[in-house]
Amino acid sequence: MSVTQNAPASIYRTKEDLGVWEHRGKVAVVGIGHSPTFRRWDERLETSVGYLTIQAIQKALEDAGVKPEEVDGVVSSPKGMGEGWAPRPIPEDFANTYKPTDGDPNDGLDGASADWIVNNVPGLDNVSFTMHGPACISNALVVAAQAVGDGLAKTCLVVRGTGNIGGRYGQYGAAAADQASGASQWTNPWGWQLIPQIAFGFDQYCRKYGSNHDKMAPFILNQRRNGSMFPEGFYYQNRPEDLQITTEDYVSARWICKPMNLYDCDLPIQTAWAYLITTADRAKDMKQKPVYILNHCSQRGVVRSLVETLEETEAFTDSIAKKVYQGSGLTASELDICNPYDGFTLFTQYYLEGLKWHGVKRGEAHDFWAGDIRVEGPHPFSSSGGNNGNGRTRTWNQTDTMQQLQGRAGLRQVTIRAETGLAGAFTPGVSDWMVYGISPD
CATH class of the missing domain: 3.40.47.10 (Thiolase/Chalcone synthase)
Incomplete structure (x- = not known):
């Protein structure tokens, strides 16, 4: 071993x-x-x-x-x-x-x-x-x-x-076991694992804030667009046609676990x-421009039962934001590049709203998606394209944030200020985060 x-x-x-x-x-x-x-x-x-x-x-x-x-x-x-x-x-x-x-x-x-x-x-x-x-x-x-x-x-x-x-x-470990023991006996036999939990949370979000699944379309299409400008990504290298989806493709895709559909999942x-x-x-003596690490922090949330509530999810992302800003000494207005995780796109809005990036508050993410979030625009959210635009790794957001600060993001290079940036993964309850800057000060 x-x-x-x-x-x-x-x-x-x-x-x-x-x-x-x-x-x-x-x-x-x-x-x-x-x-x-x-x-x-x-x-x-x-x-x-x-x-x-x-x-x-x-x-x-x-x-x-x-x-x-x-x-x-x-x-x-x-x-x-x-x-x-x-x-x-x-x-x-x-x-x-x-x-x-x-x-x-x-x-x-x-x-x-x-x-x-x-x-x-x-x-x-x-x-x-x-x-x-x-x-x-x-x-x-x-x-x-x-x-x-x-x-x-x-x-x-x-x-x-x-x-x-x-x-x-995914047919290994607990998913391949003949029996479910401990707390999993109340969840695994009925398939209550990560995907249903995320879908349930998104449904609760839409009910609370008066939104719906269709409003995710601009974000998904933009993730694919950003992936089309990421040469290291899977779709760019192997299946560029999969990046050219339309709003109709997205809203009519088959359900994986309603309200999560095929295009809400990574490959x-x-x-x-x-x-x-x-x-x-x-x-200072290396070949490339250094990307200084200004902070790291982690979230290890504990839920009160077998079902994570929307209240808990939002509290977890509020805590992430607080630790991000406290540890780096930055404020929300000083965070330039925002690359939170999107492996299942239905939880990405929690990070955006918790961080209050570009002033987005709770319940406002879906309206924000409908604005100009392109890399050329004023609100280039998730400039990496994430897992959705590049394939399942949980790393595209880290690489893109580094490249944005170095001015090496190519066609994805944002036009706004790019002096600080954030990237992290995985879920609101269990995740790790890095904050970067072009200056050590």
Whole structure:
């Protein structure tokens, strides 16, 4: 098994009123790397998560102008979001190319642990610090930012690969069990898991604020439009025609769990990506313009029952906003790039309203969608296109925010001020957030 451990609870800034982050502006992102994207793994070495992970790391290092031997830390989000490959036989070319992780035959196939990375990426000979930020790249970025700030590493890779193996997606763990135990016995047999919860919450939102599902259309179409300008994305590389949906396509799409339809969901894909984080002092000598980390924070909400209420969801996102602004020292009017998570689009409005970005208050998001939210316009919300416009990774918002602040977003480059930015994922109740700036001050 992997010897690297998950980050301890002390790494995460989950509480309100902690003040400005002690390492504000002392840590920076200096490298970005994305591998090619694929819909599913076709069992070739060249499309395995391990191979793609090495590609992404090499691109991030090249982007920063850093040699592998200069890296002394690796933080990985070690598992992807799909099934594992084992107990099926490991493909011979994969087994002959890479060093396996003891006790974990899936390592490198459904994700890549920090141990697998150190053992298989050429030149990573001086790594003395490894840690895992599980489940999401935002978690791993939080861990790496704190670790570099605390002096545990000076030049740290932050990595995740997501595998999508053929067959029914998500049929593992509790979803594949013959029995449901504990609290899950009251939910899993009836399918009450994440998707129904999100759909239920959206229905409650529409009832409270007098809205409806059709009003989501401008946001969805804009996400797809932004994806059409994101060269690293899956749709851009593989299925650009899927980005050209119309309002009629959206409102008439089949229900997945009413009021959530097909276009409210993201598409699982096979890919990997990496970032390089270092100290602010070292960042000055790197190839790219540094993106300074002004804050990180996390939300670990607790619901009162098996059903998360709209009141709780809105309270969770209010808490996220409070921690974002307190820890960074920014106000809502000083946050330029706003890239919250959209993996299921029906909860994105909670983040927008909680953050009060561009003055949007509770119940106003759907009217805001109907305005000018294009990247060329005055309110370029979610300029990345998110998972909806690029495929399921939970990373497009992070990459776009960094690129916007560096002026490297290409056709997506916003025309408003781009000096600060926010990105994070996953749900309102459980998520991790990064705040960036072009200046350490």
